[in-house]
Amino acid sequence: MTSIDHLVTTGRGQTKFVEGKLGTAVREGVKFAALMFCLSIPILLLRIDSDIDHKPFLQLRWTWPLLAAAIGFLVRFGGLALASTGTKISSKINWHIPPSLSRYFATAGLVFLVLYPLLMLALVGRAGSIKWIDNFGIQVMIYVMLGWGLNIVVGLAGLLDLGYVAFYAVGAYSYALLSTVVIPLYVPWLSPWAFWVCLPMAGLLAGVWGILLGLPVLRLRGDYLAIVTLAFGEIIRLVLINWTDVTKGYAGISGIPRPSFFGLPFTAADNGFAARFGLEFTPLHRTIFLFYVILALALLTNWVSMRLRRLPVGRAWEALREDEIACRSLGINTTNTKLTAFAIGASFAGMAGSFFAARQNFISPESFTFNESAVILAAVVLGGMGSQLGVAIAAFAMVGGTEILRELDWLKAIFGNNFDPTQYRMLIFGFGMVALMIWKPRGLIGTREPSLFIAEKKSISGDLVKEGHG
Amino acid sequence: MPKDAVPLLHVEHMSMRFGGLVAVDDLSFIASEGEITALIGPNGAGKTTVFNCITGFYKPTSGRMALVGGGAGADEVAAVTQSGRRYVRETNGKSVFLLERMPDFQIAAEAKVARTFQNIRLFAGMTVLENLIVAQHNALMAASGFTIYGLFGVRSYRSAEARAVQLAKYWLDKAGLMNRADDPAGDLPYGAQRRLEIVRAMCTGPRLLCLDEPAAGLNPRESADLNALLRLISREHSTSILLIEHDMSVVMEISDHVIVLEYGIKISDGSPEDVRKDPRVIAAYLGVEDEEIEVAEQVVAELIR
Ligand SMILES: Nc1ncnc2c1ncn2[C@@H]1O[C@H](COP(=O)(O)OP(=O)(O)O)[C@@H](O)[C@H]1O
Ligand SMILES: [Mg+2]
Numbered sequence: 001m002t003s004i005d006h007l008v009t010t011g012r013g014q015t016k017f018v019e020g021k022l023g024t025a026v027r028e029g030v031k032f033a034a035l036m037f038c039l040s041i042p043i044l045l046l047r048i049d050s051d052i053d054h055k056p057f058l059q060l061r062w063t064w065p066l067l068a069a070a071i072g073f074l075v076r077f078g079g080l081a082l083a084s085t086g087t088k089i090s091s092k093i094n095w096h097i098p099p100s101l102s103r104y105f106a107t108a109g110l111v112f113l114v115l116y117p118l119l120m121l122a123l124v125g126r127a128g129s130i131k132w133i134d135n136f137g138i139q140v141m142i143y144v145m146l147g148w149g150l151n152i153v154v155g156l157a158g159l160l161d162l163g164y165v166a167f168y169a170v171g172a173y174s175y176a177l178l179s180t181v182v183i184p185l186y187v188p189w190l191s192p193w194a195f196w197v198c199l200p201m202a203g204l205l206a207g208v209w210g211i212l213l214g215l216p217v218l219r220l221r222g223d224y225l226a227i228v229t230l231a232f233g234e235i236i237r238l239v240l241i242n243w244t245d246v247t248k249g250y251a252g253i254s255g256i257p258r259p260s261f262f263g264l265p266f267t268a269a270d271n272g273f274a275a276r277f278g279l280e281f282t283p284l285h286r287t288i289f290l291f292y293v294i295l296a297l298a299l300l301t302n303w304v305s306m307r308l309r310r311l312p313v314g315r316a317w318e319a320l321r322e323d324e325i326a327c328r329s330l331g332i333n334t335t336n337t338k339l340t341a342f343a344i345g346a347s348f349a350g351m352a353g354s355f356f357a358a359r360q361n362f363i364s365p366e367s368f369t370f371n372e373s374a375v376i377l378a379a380v381v382l383g384g385m386g387s388q389l390g391v392a393i394a395a396f397a398m399v400g401g402t403e404i405l406r407e408l409d410w411l412k413a414i415f416g417n418n419f420d421p422t423q424y425r426m427l428i429f430g431f432g433m434v435a436l437m438i439w440k441p442r443g444l445i446g447t448r449e450p451s452l453f454i455a456e457k458k459s460i461s462g463d464l465v466k467e468g469h470g
Numbered sequence: 471m472p473k474d475a476v477p478l479l480h481v482e483h484m485s486m487r488f489g490g491l492v493a494v495d496d497l498s499f500i501a502s503e504g505e506i507t508a509l510i511g512p513n514g515a516g517k518t519t520v521f522n523c524i525t526g527f528y529k530p531t532s533g534r535m536a537l538v539g540g541g542a543g544a545d546e547v548a549a550v551t552q553s554g555r556r557y558v559r560e561t562n563g564k565s566v567f568l569l570e571r572m573p574d575f576q577i578a579a580e581a582k583v584a585r586t587f588q589n590i591r592l593f594a595g596m597t598v599l600e601n602l603i604v605a606q607h608n609a610l611m612a613a614s615g616f617t618i619y620g621l622f623g624v625r626s627y628r629s630a631e632a633r634a635v636q637l638a639k640y641w642l643d644k645a646g647l648m649n650r651a652d653d654p655a656g657d658l659p660y661g662a663q664r665r666l667e668i669v670r671a672m673c674t675g676p677r678l679l680c681l682d683e684p685a686a687g688l689n690p691r692e693s694a695d696l697n698a699l700l701r702l703i704s705r706e707h708s709t710s711i712l713l714i715e716h717d718m719s720v721v722m723e724i725s726d727h728v729i730v731l732e733y734g735i736k737i738s739d740g741s742p743e744d745v746r747k748d749p750r751v752i753a754a755y756l757g758v759e760d761e762e763i764e765v766a767e768q769v770v771a772e773l774i775r
Contacts, residue, residue: 307621312610315596319604322593329525329587330605330674331579450597452631454639454651458597464656465595 022081029077036072040065102389102445109392113141113295117288126284134287136403138294138359142352143399145298147379147391149348152305154377155385156314157341158321158468159218160226163233164376167346169240169368170209171202171353176253176363177246178202195259195358199351206350207343214342218335221324233373240365252364259358261289290359297355301348302388308344310451317341318386318451321468375399378429382436384443385467393444398429475502477538478710479524479678480547484533486519486734493519494530495734501678501727506704506711508721508742511731512754517714518588520731521680524712525585526574533570537581537678540564557581579608584676586667588683588714594656598647598666601655602638603631605673610634641669644702646695661692665699672703679703680712685720693717697724722746730754 044064048056112119116137120129146168153161178201179194190197217228240247247253258266264273266286273285308314316337319327327334357363379398383390405428408421440446446462479501486494494516501507509517522528524535536547540563550558550566557567557580567581577583593601603610613630642648645665650658655666664684671679684700685693701724703709715721721728721742728745730738732754738745745751 304621311621312607312614313616315600315604316607316611318596318600319593319607322595323591325527326587326591326593327604328527328574329578329585329591330607330670331575332604332607333575333579448595450600450652452599452603452635453597454599454635456652458652458654460595460597460654464654 025077025080028080029073032076033069033073037065037069040068044068106389109389110299117291121284126282130284130287133284133291134359136400137291138287139403140396140400141291141294141298142356143376143379143395144392145294145301145352146349146376147383147395148298148301148305148388149345149352150376151380151383151386151388151391152308152317152348153341153345154380154468155387155391156305156309156321157317157338158466159338159341160222160468161229161342161345162226162370162373162377163229163231163236164345164349165368165370165372166213166233166236167206167210167349168353168356168372169236169365170206170346171350172357172363172367173240173247173253173353174198174202174205174350175354175357176256179257179358180253180255191257192260192263192265194257195354196262199354202354203347203351206353207347209350210343210346211339214339218338218342230370230373233368233370237365237368240368247365250364250366252362252366253357254362256357256361256363258286258361259290259293259355290355294352294355294359297351301351304344304348306388313337313340315451322466378433382433382443384440384445384447384462386448386465387443387445390443390445397432401425401428475505476541477501478503479712480534480536480538481520481524482534482536484520484523484530484535486516486523486528487531493734494523494731497533497731497734497736499729499736499739501710501712503710504704504708505726506700506713506724507727507729508713508715508725509729509731510715510718510721514733515731516734517731518682519734521585521682521712521714524569524577525583525680526569526572526577530570535569537567537569537583538565539677542566578674578676582675582677583680584671584674584678585680586664586671586682586684588686590660590663590667592655592663592667592670595654597652598642598655598658599635599638599651601666601670602641602673603634605670606634606637608674637673641672645669645699661688661695664688664692665696668696668699668703672707672709676709678710678712680714682714683716684713685715685717693720700724 045061047059047061049059050056117129117133120132120137123129124132146164150161150164153159153164175195175198178198183190183194183197213229213232217225217232220228241249243249244251260266261273264271264276266273266283266289267281272281273279273289279285305314309318316327316332317340319330319332320334320337320341324334327337356367360367375398376395379395380391382398383392383394402422402425405421405425411421412419436443442462442465446465447459448462448465449459450457477500481500482498484494484497485492497516497520499507509520511517519528523530523533534547534551536550538547540560542564546558546564546566547568550568555568556571556576557565559565567577569577569581569583572581578585593604596604610630614627639648639651642651645662645668647658647662647666647669650662655663658666668679668681668684681700685696688696697720700711700713704711704724713721713725715725725742728738728740728742729736730745730748730751732750737750737754738748740748
């Protein structure tokens with residue numbers, strides 16, 4: 001009996017408690033809704049449209065601010081109500097992906113990528129798969145490679161580089177100019193091999209530019225380094241626009257030779273790839289080949305940076321990110337160490353750039369805006385600085401996500417014909433970033449794997465790992 | 471300082487100004503090979519500034535700091551100073567390093583002067599073992615053929631790395647950190663972090679080890695561990711120690727030679743016994759007027775015992 005009495009009283013007490021909280025939640029919700037309503041009036045209420053004669057007229061859309069107010073109410077009310085029931089929304093999610101799991105995941109991802117073109121062929125047939133392999137697969141892999149390259153600079157060495165796209169541009173223009181001007185003029189017999197010869201050269205040139213920029217700039221730290229690298233990115237773009245004699249300015253460079261299958265061109269001609277292997281000619285061959293080329297380049301980037309991480313130079317990068325002064329007290333030449341990080345990161349961007357030029361067949365300065373740097377950097381930061389798998393997943397989500405949004409045509413059935421999902425791209429990114437920064441401030445995979453161990457390999461919590469300061 | 475001591479570091483007329491503030495004023499002293507030289511003085515006396523000058527983190531406003539080896543004397547130092555070079559290492563083993571001319575990392579790498587910091591500077595997100603491997607960067611970098619051999623896992627590099635791990639294990643053992651080797655350095659308790667910072671500096675194979683207040687904030691047990699470690703370093707390794715310390719009992723117990731600074735000026739220099747009896751030192755530590763020194767002397771004598 002007593003125990004039941006006890007239950008009843010506590011039960012009643014608790015309900016009352018919740019009621020009190022609910023009252024507050026409703027009040028707060030209404031306040032919040034009013035605020036949202038007022039704020040959204042200037043932004044959402046007024047819309048200028050043009051009528052049939054192209055005359056502008058003002059449209060009042062009262063439903064929009066009301067909708068904003070309703071959402072505001074629901075969010076605030078819901079949050080408070082949840083909190084009152086004792087549901088704790090943890091301020092940080094502390095899942096640590098165990099290294100074994102991420103290894104399985106990485107292996108599965110690799111197998112998937114290797115089979116991807118065939119999978120697409122099987123799923124959507126020849127006509128449909130070009131889009132999926134090229135626009136989706138190759139595009140994503142370019143950014144994965146760039147993310148991995150930038151990860152060396154930002155994630156390992158802790159140098160905030162906002163102008164990474166500059167090295168991508170150097171690589172692209174190196175290949176474009178070498179293959180359309182230099183090779184046909186001086187070494188025409190090299191033409192079938194142009195891509196394969198220029199790829200390392202583009203990497204080398206971009207690396208040299210990395211050193212040239214790095215020499216004066218790497219004395220700066222933190223914010224200053226970020227600003228100067230940002231400016232460098234813009235300078236390169238402006239040079240590309242204005243040095244019309246060489247770069248043809250806005251018009252860009254076209255007719256850039258496509259990569260050959262190690263000397264065999266992908267043409268319908270008798271000496272082409274298809275004829276030589278007794279296959280029926282289809283442009284798909286080249287697309288699939290390009291996919292494997294960028295996959296191999298990305299994996300090379302990954303292999304080299306994982307390898308370097310376990311070598312003195314890579315450990316010095318990470319030590320530099322942790323504490324530059326301590327590094328110098330141990331006799332590490334920090335300027336050289338930063339330069340190697342900058343140069344190696346830049347040369348991977350250069351190779352990615354030359355691949356990009358070869359795949360596009362046409363390049364112009366428009367492809368190398370700050371926006372590209374921002375996307376690559378976002379992939380590195382969101383993925384978890386220093387984590388190869390995290391960066392790959394983030395690049396996949398950011399670049400692939402955009403492409404997938406284009407495919408969501410069926411949403412038109414719900415939201416009407418004017419609905420274009422890609423327009424919500426930035427909104428979705430924004431929400432994603434905010435959510436990640438609240439719950440996983442160190443990125444998707446924020447833990448660090450030690451580069452060597454004596455008894456047991458233990459992951460290091462992201463809270464201890466520094467972000468670097470330039 | 472015993473008569474037969476061999477000088478290692480000559481600091482001559484060193485001054486350091488920050489704007490109008492003279493942090494170190496015309497300081498001269500000698501640290502001898504194989505000894506523990508203590509640098510003491512009240513807060514703000516300029517001790518850390520002296521360290522920063524010796525290790526190249528600051529350029530002194532004036533003065534010369536010569537680290538010598540292989541029996542190089544005043545003549546050799548004068549010759550290098552004249553020549554305008556940063557350092558000279560002769561084939562007969564004589565070497566002179568003019569520290570004021572060298573950048574910080576070169577002082578650590580070439581002159582073999584290692585240091586710790588008043589506020590510990592570990593690579594917190596790296597494991598204890600990694601901290602000790604990073605300290606052997608220059609040797610490993612050469613062994614990895616500046617990364618080229620290393621990239622392809624050449625055997626000579628792998629054995630160099632194994633040797634580096636052996637050295638790290640030796641120091642882990644000495645610092646009592648063996649069972650924490652695979653933990654992140656930032657997770658260690660304070661006393662262990664201090665010891666790790668010291669053995670990390672030792673992994674660079676230094677001739678002179680500069681320790682900035684290593685016992686600050688340690689409990690008595692940790693303090694005793696630290697003293698044992700310092701004695702081991704000084705006895706079993708040919709490493710001389712320059713020590714900044716506040717804890718007088720530590721200073722009196724382990725140092726061979728004490729230098730006292732006050733407001734950037736050297737006020738006493740000698741054996742621990744001499745310094746302890748020096749009225750100016752007592753006055754500086756208790757902040758008393760000159761006429762009260764004798765009273766203070768008695769008070770201090772009792773306190774120390
Ligand atoms: N980088 C600096 N800039 C300006 N003043 C400094 C700097 N470093 C030290 N000082 C000043 O020099 C004096 C000596 O400081 P410090 O060497 O840290 O003393 P100690 O280590 O003996 O406590 C202090 O007055 C301090 O404020
Ligand atoms: Mg100090």
